[in-house]
Amino acid sequence: xxxxxxxLRLGVVGWVGVLVALPVGVLAARGLAEGPAAFVAAxxxxxxxxxxxxxxxxxxxxxxxxxxxxxxxxxxxxxWEVPGRRFIAxxxxxPLSVPTLVAGVLILALFGPQxxxxxxxxxxxxxxxxxxxxxxxxxxxxxxxxxxRAVEPVLEELDPAEEExxxxxxxxxxGTLTRVLLPPVMPAVAAGAVQTFARGIAEFGSLAAVSGNIxxxxxxxxxxxxxxxxxxxxxxxxxxxxxxxxxxLALQPISxxxxxxxxxxxx
Amino acid sequence: xxxxxxxxxxxxxxxxxxxxVATVAASFGDVAAALRTEDAxxxxxxxxxxxxxxxxxxxxFGVAGALVLVRQRFVGRxxxxxxxxxxxxxxxxxxxxxxxxxxxxxxLLRPAFDTVGLQVAFAWPxxxxxxxxxxxxxxxREVALVLxxxxxxEEQAAATLGASAWQTFWQVTLPNVRGGLVLxxxxxAARALGEFGAVLVVGGSIAGRTQTATTYIHAAIEERQEPxxxxxxxxxxxxxxxxxxxxxxxRS
Numbered sequence: 423x424x425x426x427x428x429x430l431r432l433g434v435v436g437w438v439g440v441l442v443a444l445p446v447g448v449l450a451a452r453g454l455a456e457g458p459a460a461f462v463a464a465x466x467x468x469x470x471x472x473x474x475x476x477x478x479x480x481x482x483x484x485x486x487x488x489x490x491x492x493x494x495x496x497x498x499x500x501x502w503e504v505p506g507r508r509f510i511a512x513x514x515x516x517p518l519s520v521p522t523l524v525a526g527v528l529i530l531a532l533f534g535p536q537x538x539x540x541x542x543x544x545x546x547x548x549x550x551x552x553x554x555x556x557x558x559x560x561x562x563x564x565x566x567x568x569x570x571r572a573v574e575p576v577l578e579e580l581d582p583a584e585e586e587x588x589x590x591x592x593x594x595x596x597g598t599l600t601r602v603l604l605p606p607v608m609p610a611v612a613a614g615a616v617q618t619f620a621r622g623i624a625e626f627g628s629l630a631a632v633s634g635n636i637x638x639x640x641x642x643x644x645x646x647x648x649x650x651x652x653x654x655x656x657x658x659x660x661x662x663x664x665x666x667x668x669x670x671l672a673l674q675p676i677s678x679x680x681x682x683x684x685x686x687x688x689x
Numbered sequence: 690x691x692x693x694x695x696x697x698x699x700x701x702x703x704x705x706x707x708x709x710v711a712t713v714a715a716s717f718g719d720v721a722a723a724l725r726t727e728d729a730x731x732x733x734x735x736x737x738x739x740x741x742x743x744x745x746x747x748x749x750f751g752v753a754g755a756l757v758l759v760r761q762r763f764v765g766r767x768x769x770x771x772x773x774x775x776x777x778x779x780x781x782x783x784x785x786x787x788x789x790x791x792x793x794x795x796x797l798l799r800p801a802f803d804t805v806g807l808q809v810a811f812a813w814p815x816x817x818x819x820x821x822x823x824x825x826x827x828x829x830r831e832v833a834l835v836l837x838x839x840x841x842x843e844e845q846a847a848a849t850l851g852a853s854a855w856q857t858f859w860q861v862t863l864p865n866v867r868g869g870l871v872l873x874x875x876x877x878a879a880r881a882l883g884e885f886g887a888v889l890v891v892g893g894s895i896a897g898r899t900q901t902a903t904t905y906i907h908a909a910i911e912e913r914q915e916p917x918x919x920x921x922x923x924x925x926x927x928x929x930x931x932x933x934x935x936x937x938x939x940r941s
Contacts, residue, residue, distance in 0.1 A: 427757075427761060430756065430757055431757045431763060434750070434753050434754045434757045434758075435765075435769060437750050437754070438754070438772050438773060438825075441818070441821060441822055441825060442773070442775050442776060442822065442825065443772055444791065445784070445787035445790070445791055445822065446775055446779070446787055448787060448790045448791055448797055449783060449786060449787040449790060452790050491694075491697055494693065494694055495694050495697070495698070497690075498690060498691055498694045502691055504691060508937075510694075510695070510698065511937070512933060512934070512937050513702055513703070514698070515933055516702055516929070516930070516933060517702070518879070518933070519879040519883075519929040519930070519932050519933040519936070520883070520925075520929045521882065521884075521903055521929065522885060523883070523885040523903045523906055523907060523922075524883070524903075524906070524922045524926060527709070527906060527910070527918060527919065527922040528706060528708070528709050528922070529705055530910075531705060531708040531709040531712050531919060531922075532704060532705045532708035532709075536915065537708070559701075562701060563701055563702070563705075566701065566702070623780075624779070624781075624783075625780070626780055626781045626782050626885070627883075627885040627886055630885075630886070630907070631907070631910060643780075644780040644781070644782045644783070644886065647780070647782045647786065648782050648886075651782075651785075651786055651890060656786065656789065656790060659786055660786060660790070663782075663783040666780055666783065667778060667779065670778035671778055674774070674778060
């Protein structure tokens with residue numbers, strides 16, 4: 423029995439080692455292979471800095487919007503017994519199963535330059551295809567479920583009687599929101615926002631379709647990496663990859679700690 | 690509040706979806722013709738085959754990995770645990786680049802694979818490898834959740850009653866984790882069908898060889914073949930909605 427367990431463990435460790443540790447290790451090694459100076463040069467290249475900065479602020483904006491809208495959606499899903507609630511719940515999960523490139527194609531189908539709406543918006547200076555607005559829109563689409571799914575279980579555990587009591591005792595809706603409703607859900611909101619940001623800086627497919635990929639304007643970091651690979655600069659691509667990977671790895675424990683706090687509040 | 694939430698969801702999700710359906714409906718003849726071409730059918734077939742292989746391979750690995758992670762205590766267990774989530778931290782392009790550094794021109798493993806005559810990068814094995822990488826955690830995490838909730842009392846009881854390890858696995862453990870396995874397989878299939886960045890970089894989107902449904906759409910956009918791009922996108926939306934509905938039915 424213990425022999426079988428040992429072999430099973432060896433197989434699992436081997437599978438993860440070959441499929442995950444080896445490629446990620448090689449990627450990290452390649453990013454640093456040419457020394458610290460080359461690494462710094464690669465990630466401080468003006469186009470790289472612009473791409474990293476664009477990824478960071480669009481992801482932060484999506485996280486901020488989702489923190490508000492996602493909490494509102496979760497609140498409606500938990501507290502409102504409306505017809506079609508199950509439909510709304512399924513709709514929220516749609517971005518999880520729609521391929522990310524297809525999310526970009528959907529936005530192009532609506533706002534692309536071949537559509538009347540797309541041309542009209544471009545004429546008034548608000549194009550949503552091949553623009554930074556389009557990047558934020560695509561991020562909002564693909565990250566929609568994160569805050570909702572983080573906040574929903576916490577709200578479910580909260581007693582609606584507390585909200586009603588606050589009302590009865592004369593609290594304003596805003597007072598009820600900020601003093602009764604929000605404090606217990608804040609860690610969950612933050613956890614969902616961090617997940618949104620992490621996904622946002624890594625997002626590729628939808629942005630490859632909608633962003634237009636203009637250096638210094640609409641070129642996000644993952645698409646910049648693709649450009650460097652295609653231009654025959656795998657070292658530079660790996661260096662910028664390392665910056666994104668380090669950010670993602672730094673965010674994972676933060677999101678996990680926030681999720682635990684959200685769970686602890688529930689218990 | 691309700692109106693604002695519903696309005697947001699309709700504007701962000703349903704209106705673009707409607708626009709896609711309307712665009713396809715308006716040029717249905719062209720779309721149907723584009724999707725019947727050999728390139729489109731090859732791309733669909735590769736996507737379905739790779740998704741099916743990923744469901745099976747990561748299904749086997751997911752059950753084995755969950756058993757090891759939940760039921761065994763050993764040195765390096767936490768490292769293994771962290772490694773399993775690592776694919777979630779990588780942008781798909783980085784996954785493609787990582788495999789390119791192994792199997793591409795002057796790749797680390799290239800000489801070894803050249804001697805046995807197996808081409809990985811820009812051939813179907815790279816598409817499978819990249820997809821296995823990005824879908825690695827899904828089944829394992831779902832099965833592990835079930836195993837943790839269940840505890841091992843039933844397995845202990847079976848062992849006490851004289852069942853062999855195999856009998857316990859087939860007759861107690863596997864039936865118990867079936868729900869998690871189905872959920873993980875659904876998530877794996879959805880992600881595999883939709884994977885784009887990694888298979889674009891390491892597969893190269895070669896029509897008839899390494900082009901998948903998603904990289905086919907990408908190529909069609911670049912060549913301004915809108916009926917082909919929109920038609921294939923609608924097919925993938927249909928698959929996504931079908932998988933989503935089965936997911937919600939399983940959960941409720």
